[in-house]
Each structure stands twice: as C-alpha cells, then as structure tokens.
Amino acid sequence: MKQELILHHLEELAEKLSIKVVYEDLKKEGITSKGGLCKVKGEDRIIVNKNLTTADRVDMLANELSKFDTDQIYLPPAIKEILGKKTLKNEHHENNFETKND
Numbered sequence: 660m661k662q663e664l665i666l667h668h669l670e671e672l673a674e675k676l677s678i679k680v681v682y683e684d685l686k687k688e689g690i691t692s693k694g695g696l697c698k699v700k701g702e703d704r705i706i707v708n709k710n711l712t713t714a715d716r717v718d719m720l721a722n723e724l725s726k727f728d729t730d731q732i733y734l735p736p737a738i739k740e741i742l743g744k745k746t747l748k749n750e751h752h753e754n755n756f757e758t759k760n761d
Contacts, residue, residue, distance in 0.1 A: 660737045662713040668738045669720040673705060676727050680720070682709040696723045721745050 673680045678696075685692060685708040693715060694707040705723050707716055725745035734742070 660735075662717055665717050665738065665741065666713055666720065668735060669717065669724060672724055672729065672732065672734065672738070673720070675732050676703070676724070676729070678703040678705055678724075678727075680705045680707060682707050684709050686710050693719045695719070696726070717741075 670680050679702065681704060683694075683706055685694065685706075690708075692708065693711055694705065696703065696705050698704065705720060707719060711719065721741050722745050725742045729739075729742060
C-alpha cells in the first residue's frame with residue numbers, strides 16, 4: 660500500500676476516534692519535534708510537523724494512534740498490521756523504561 664493511502668487511512672482513523680489531526684510548521688516555531696498527541700481544551704489532538712515526509716507522517720501518526728483502542732473500528736489489514744507493530748514497540752519501550760527505573 661502506498662504511503663499516501665496509508666496516511667489517508669490513518670487520518671480517517673483519527674477522525675473516527677474524535678482526534679483532530681493538525682499539520683503545523685513546527686520548524687518555523689523553533690520546535691524540532693515531529694509532533695505528537697496532546698489535549699487542547701479537553702479534546703485529543705495530534706499535531707504533525709508539516710515539514711515531515713509522507714513516510715515520517717505515517718510513522719508519527721501510527722505511533723500516536725496505536726495508543727488507542729481500535730478493536731471496534733474496521734481497518735484495512737495493512738493499517739491494522741502497522742498499528743499492531745507500533746503497539747508492540749510501545750509496550751516494549753514501556754517495559755524497558757519500567758525495568759530501568761525500578
């Protein structure tokens with residue numbers, strides 16, 4: 660599946676989860692981050708650095724969306740697989756962090 664189509668599916672998923680995806684020029688603001696999940700006035704929002712490549716946008720969005728329960732939402736198999744890999748990676752990272760800080 661092409662990166663542009665994957666990005667489209669991830670943006671649709673965010674909408675179904677009531678998460679607003681916003682593309683901002685973070686570099687212009689002096690921010691070096693790819694973006695991330697935050698709450699604005701109580702609503703979930705994912706801010707994406709608009710200077711990212713499509714592949715990096717996909718990576719960042721998939722990483723943030725993998726933190727949400729999507730079991731009740733139909734997803735194309737390729738999207739489900741991408742989110743599943745991110746979930747495993749996030750769980751592995753959290754387990755390593757807990758072990759190091761115990």
